[in-house]
Each structure stands twice: as structure tokens, then as C-alpha cells.
Amino acid sequence: MSESAAPGKRIRILAVDDHPMLREGIAAAIARQPDMVLVGEAVNGREAVEAFRSTRPDVTLMDLQMPEMNGVAAISAIRSDFPTARIIVLTTYKGDAQALRALQAGASGYLLKSALRKEMMDAIRTVFAGRSSIPPEIALQIAEHVAADALSEREIEVLRCVARGAANKEVAIRLQISEETVKVHMKHILEKLAATDRTQAVTIALSRGIIEL
Amino acid sequence: MSESAAPGKRIRILAVDDHPMLREGIAAAIARQPDMVLVGEAVNGREAVEAFRSTRPDVTLMDLQMPEMNGVAAISAIRSDFPTARIIVLTTYKGDAQALRALQAGASGYLLKSALRKEMMDAIRTVFAGRSSIPPEIALQIAEHVAADALSEREIEVLRCVARGAANKEVAIRLQISEETVKVHMKHILEKLAATDRTQAVTIALSRGIIEL
DNA sequence: CGCGCGATACCCAATTCGAGGTACGCGGTA
DNA sequence: TACCGCGTACCTCGAATTGGGTATCGCGCG
Numbered sequence: 001m002s003e004s005a006a007p008g009k010r011i012r013i014l015a016v017d018d019h020p021m022l023r024e025g026i027a028a029a030i031a032r033q034p035d036m037v038l039v040g041e042a043v044n045g046r047e048a049v050e051a052f053r054s055t056r057p058d059v060t061l062m063d064l065q066m067p068e069m070n071g072v073a074a075i076s077a078i079r080s081d082f083p084t085a086r087i088i089v090l091t092t093y094k095g096d097a098q099a100l101r102a103l104q105a106g107a108s109g110y111l112l113k114s115a116l117r118k119e120m121m122d123a124i125r126t127v128f129a130g131r132s133s134i135p136p137e138i139a140l141q142i143a144e145h146v147a148a149d150a151l152s153e154r155e156i157e158v159l160r161c162v163a164r165g166a167a168n169k170e171v172a173i174r175l176q177i178s179e180e181t182v183k184v185h186m187k188h189i190l191e192k193l194a195a196t197d198r199t200q201a202v203t204i205a206l207s208r209g210i211i212e213l
Numbered sequence: 214m215s216e217s218a219a220p221g222k223r224i225r226i227l228a229v230d231d232h233p234m235l236r237e238g239i240a241a242a243i244a245r246q247p248d249m250v251l252v253g254e255a256v257n258g259r260e261a262v263e264a265f266r267s268t269r270p271d272v273t274l275m276d277l278q279m280p281e282m283n284g285v286a287a288i289s290a291i292r293s294d295f296p297t298a299r300i301i302v303l304t305t306y307k308g309d310a311q312a313l314r315a316l317q318a319g320a321s322g323y324l325l326k327s328a329l330r331k332e333m334m335d336a337i338r339t340v341f342a343g344r345s346s347i348p349p350e351i352a353l354q355i356a357e358h359v360a361a362d363a364l365s366e367r368e369i370e371v372l373r374c375v376a377r378g379a380a381n382k383e384v385a386i387r388l389q390i391s392e393e394t395v396k397v398h399m400k401h402i403l404e405k406l407a408a409t410d411r412t413q414a415v416t417i418a419l420s421r422g423i424i425e426l
Numbered sequence: 427c428g429c430g431c432g433a434t435a436c437c438c439a440a441t442t443c444g445a446g447g448t449a450c451g452c453g454g455t456a
Numbered sequence: 457t458a459c460c461g462c463g464t465a466c467c468t469c470g471a472a473t474t475g476g477g478t479a480t481c482g483c484g485c486g
Contacts, residue, residue, distance in 0.1 A: 019305075019326045021333065025238030092232075113232045120234065152462065165413025167442070181464050187444070188462090197472090198443080199412045200378025206419070207426050213416060365432060380472065394434050400475070401432090410442090411473075 010037040011128045014057035016048040016074070017090065018066045022113070026061060029117045036124065045069025049077045052085065059128050061120075062107070064091040064098055072098075072105050079106035086127045090120075095209025096141040103142075109133035149192040151210060158185040160211050163202045223250040224341045227270035229261040229287070230303065231279045235326070239274060242330045249337065258282025262290045265298065272341050274333075275320070277304040277311055285314050292319035299340045303333075308422025309354040316355075322346035362405040364423060371398040373424050376415045 013036055015026045023041050030036045040055040042048040044066040052060060060078070064071035071089065078085050088109035089102045099110055109127045111120060112135065123133040151159070154175075161171040168186065172179040186198060195201035205211045226249055228239045236254050243249045253268040255261040257279045265273065273291070277284035284302065291298050301322035302315045312323055322340045324333060325348065336346040364372070367388075374384040381399065385392040399411060408414035418424045 019235070020329050021238035021242065021326065022232070022235045023238065024241050024330065025234035025236065028237050028241040029234065113234065116233050117237065154463065162412055163416050165409045165416070167410065169442085177463085178465055180466060183444075184464080190444080196378040197380065199375055199415055202412055202416060203376050203378070203419075203426060206416075213420050367433065382472085390433080391435055393436055396474080397434080399473085403474080 010035050011124060012037055012039045012055070012058045013124065014038075014040040014042070014048070014051055014055055014060040016042040016045075016051070016061060016066070016071070017063040018043045019063075026120075029120065033121055036121075043067075045071060045074030045077070048074045052078050052082065056082075058086065059124050060085065060087045061090045061111075061124075062087050064089060064094070064102060072101050075102060075105040075107055086130075088123055088127055088133065093138075095207055096138070096145050098209030099138050100142050100146070101209075103134070110135065110138050112138075145208065151189060151192055151205075155185050155189050155192070156205075156211060158182060159189055159201060159205055162186070162198050163205070163211055163213075223248050224337060225250055225252045225268070225271045226337065227251075227253040227255065227261070227264055227268055227273040229255040229258075229264070229274060229279070229284070230276040231256045232276075239333075242333065246334055249334075256280075258284060258287030258290070261287045262294075265291050265295065269295075271299065272337050273298065273300045274303045274324075274337075275300050277302060277307070277315060285311075285318050288315060288318040288320055299343075301336055301340055301346065306351075308420055309351070309358050311422030312351050313355050313359070314422075316347070323348065323351050325351075358421065364402060364405055364418075368398050368402050368405075369418075369424060371395060372402055372414060372418055375399070375411050376418075376424055376426075 013030055015023050015038060017023050017026075020043075027038050027041075030038045039057050040051040042051045046069045048060070048062065049069075062071045062075060066074075069077075071091070075087050075089075078087065083106075085106070087107045088111055089099070089107045090111050090113060091098070092113045102110065109123050109132060111123050111133070115123075126133040157175060158171055161174055166174065168182045169179050171182045175182070186201075189195070189201050190197070193201050193204045195204055202211070206213065226243055228236050228251060230236050230239075233256075240251050240254075243251045252270055253264040255264045259282045261273070261275065262282075275284045275288060279287075282290075284304070288300050288302075291300065296319075298319070300320045301324055302312070302320045303324050303326060304311070305326045315323065322336050322345060324336050324346070328336075339346040370388060371384055374387055379387065381395045382392050384395045388395070399414075402408070402414050403410070406414050406417045408417055415424070419426065
């Protein structure tokens with residue numbers, strides 16, 4: 001084995017995902033790489049922050065959808081303490097908004113779970129080298145919608161209520177604003193998402209990861 | 214090794230999932246079990262059917278959401294040719310409707326991807342022994358909604374159109390029926406799903422796996 | 427054979443939604 | 457400073473949605 005060839009010089013990796021079998025797969029793949037070593041695992045964002053503090057990995061593989069604390073929050077938390085932390089987002093594709101938020105939170109890479117082993121290993125080495133690793137199709141999706149209008153925070157709040165079945169009047173009560181204002185927000189939402197009605201607006205927002213179910 | 218202890222008597226397993234790393238994890242876990250052997254892998258439903266024909270596994274682990282051919286269709290296809298096929302559904306929880314359809318298609322087990330390695334191995338042995346393996350929480354969810362009304366095929370068609378932003382009039386045109394009929398369907402949908410409006414009906418249907426995005 | 431259920435269709439009434447327009451205060455930016 | 461985007465609020469109006477009723481047809485089930 002080439003394990004003894006470069007002791008202590010391997011890329012130290014932290015894997016964060018709530019699926020044990022997926023972590024197992026990552027562990028198995030990394031174990032086969034002579035230049036990598038898995039130094040920690042975590043099943044949610046909270047544990048990820050703890051694990052990062054204690055293990056100080058070179059590269060962190062981070063799922064986005066997790067219980068306790070989601071990936072974006074975990075990335076933000078880690079990057080605020082360790083601004084040089086190199087993090088690769090690992091996820092089943094759920095829209096450009098998620099990807100964008102993760103990258104804005106400080107992720108250096110984005111990897112779909114459908115990626116091949118080699119692609120993951122390449123991404124790890126790329127990110128470890130200080131470069132970023134974002135698949136062209138993701139970059140394209142982001143570019144498309146960054147050009148378009150992003151929803152404001154307030155608009156997203158409104159849309160979240162609407163997704164739960166609230167009528168404009170109910171949204172108005174929950175957000176402590178006038179129903180007329182809700183209508184204005186809805187109008188802007190429909191324009192920005194190019195939706196014909198509130199229902200389609202919700203499905204579009206869901207598919208882009210702007211809101212969650 | 215115990216490999217030579219019981220040659221040819223191991224549980225022969227087929228793993229079907231479009232995530233390479235997850236398959237890798239399953240492979241690694243199975244490799245550690247003395248009474249199991251992975252005899253094939255597939256990345257979608259179509260390949261799964263082919264792989265089943267050629268390898269005749271004792272137990273098949275099958276993801277539900279895959280490109281080319283989804284898990285439910287693959288289970289149906291396999292079970293129609295091999296009625297005794299033992300199949301465990303492996304998925305991130307996406308609603309009781311999905312689970313129910315998989316079980317109706319002939320699955321013997323249901324396993325969340327967040328399951329621990331031991332849980333998966335236990336499920337494989339249970340299903341191999343001819344028993345079924347369904348987590349209590351899934352069984353409960355199914356029971357809850359089986360008691361409630363299930364949407365009819367036509368109602369699901371209508372709801373799918375609505376989710377895409379179609380107004381009643383447009384749904385009527387697409388389905389070649391009167392707008393009045395669409396209204397009746399919508400009324401029944403709202404009743405059955407206990408939704409206050411069409412938007413909530415869509416989000417509820419999405420969360421239960423009745424329709425997809 | 428009758429019964430219920432699903433799908434079809436129509437009528438009516440009340441409410442909600444979506445699309446116009448106008449307006450003002452508050453930040454940030456050209 | 458002037459402009460722009462955001463959030464707020466109001467007005468009107470036509471279209472869409474929702475809830476109620478009635479009725480026909482076909483199909484499966486007891």
C-alpha cells in the first residue's frame with residue numbers, strides 16, 4: 001500500500017450526511033485513495049460544527065437537507081469561525097436557489113449525489129488545492145436565474161404562507177400587514193417567477209429550492 | 214474469512230440506486246456480512262429489470278426516484294415476471310402514497326435511507342426469510358391515509374394540471390372535459406385532502422407523494 | 427337487480443384572486 | 457440630489473375559485 005508513502009500529508013476529510021449508507025460509501029471511496037483520510041463524520045449541521053472544531057478537516061463534504069441544522073446554516077457557522085474552511089456541498093439537486101445560498105454561505109464546491117466516485121475524488125482534490133468545483137450545469141442554472149429577479153425576503157415569507165394554504169387575508173393577518181399589500185407582493189412574486197397563478201408560483205419556488213415543503 | 218464457510222449459500226443481493234456513493238456504501242456493508250453477497254447493481258428501473266433477469270437475486274434493494282424508469286414501475290415489471298421476487302424499497306421518505314404504491318406493486322420491505330447499517334442488514338435477512346419488513350412509522354402513516362379517502366386517477370390528473378399553474382378552464386381543455394366537471398373534481402380533491410384551497414391541495418399532495426414536481 | 431361510486435355536466439351565489447393604477451417613506455446608489 | 461427598489465396601503469374591475477344543489481351514465485359489488 002502507498003499508505004506509508006506520505007504519512008500525515010493526506011487530505012483530511014469530514015463527511016456530513018444523515019444517510020449512514022452514503023457516509024459508508026464515502027468512507028469506502030476515501031479509504032481507497034492513498035492521498036485522503038476520513039477524519040470525522042456527522043449526521044446533522046450541529047454535529048458538523050462540533051466535528052469541524054475538533055478535527056479541523058482540510059475538506060468538508062456537506063449535505064444540505066438535514067435535521068437539527070441544515071447545511072447552509074452549518075456552512076455559515078463553520079465559515080464564520082474558520083473563514084478558510086473548504087466545504088463541498090453534496091446534495092440531490094433541489095434547485096438553483098439552494099445552490100446559490102450554499103455558495104454565498106461560503107461553499108467552494110457543489111456536487112450532486114449522482115456524481116461518480118471519480119468526480120467526487122476530483123472535486124475534493126480541486127477544492128483542497130484552493131480552487132472551486134462547480135459543475136457547469138449548476139453554474140448555468142444559477143446564472144440563468146441570477147440574471148432574473150430574485151425574490152425579496154418579504155416575498156418569500158408571503159409565498160411560504162401561501163404554500164400552506166393561506167388566503168391573502170390570512171397572510172395579511174400573520175404578517176401583520178394589509179391584504180392589499182399581500183396582493184402587491186403576490187403580483188411581484190408572479191412576475192418574478194413567471195407564474196400564471198399562486199399555485200404555480202409555489203411549485204416553481206419548490207423546484208428551485210426557494211421555499212421548502 | 215468466513216467466505217469459504219458457506220459457499221453458494223449466501224443471500225444474493227441486487228442494489229438499485231442512481232447514487233453511486235450510496236451503492237458503494239451498500240456494497241461495503243454487504244461485503245462485511247458473511248451471509249450476504251452483492252451480485253449486481255443498477256442505476257435505474259430499466260437496468261434493474263435487466264439485472265434481475267440475469268442475476269436472479271434473492272433480495273433486491275430498490276430506490277424509488279430514478280431516471281429512465283421509476284422504482285414502482287420496476288417493481289411491477291419484475292414481479293410480473295418473477296412473482297416470488299423479494300424487493301425492499303429504499304428511499305428518502307416522500308409520503309405515504311409512494312410507500313403504498315410500492316407495497317401494492319409487490320415490495321416486501323420499506324427502508325428509509327436514514328436507516329442504520331444494522332437496520333438494513335436486518336431488513337434484508339427478514340425479507341429473505343419470506344417475511345415483510347415495514348417500519349412502524351411508515352405502516353402508521355399508510356394506515357392513517359388508507360382509512361381516509363384516496364384520490365381517484367382522474368382527480369390526480371386534474372391536480373397535476375393545477376400544480377402546473379393551469380386554471381380550471383385550461384384543465385378542462387387539456388383533459389377534454391367541461392370546466393364544471395373540473396370544478397367538481399377540485400371540490401372532491403379539497404375535501405379528500407382536507408385542503409382549504411388548490412394551492413394547499415398541491416403542497417399536501419406533494420408531501421404525501423401523490424403527485425410529483 | 428339495486429346501490430354506491432366515479433365521471434360527466436349544468437345552475438347559482440359568495441368570495442377570492444389577479445391586474446390595472448396611484449401614492450409615500452426609507453434606504454442605497456448613480 | 458435624483459433615482460430605484462422595497463415595503464406599505466388604497467382603489468377599481470373582471471376573472472377565477474369555492475361551495476351548494478341536481479342529474480345522467482356506466483361499472484362493479486353484494
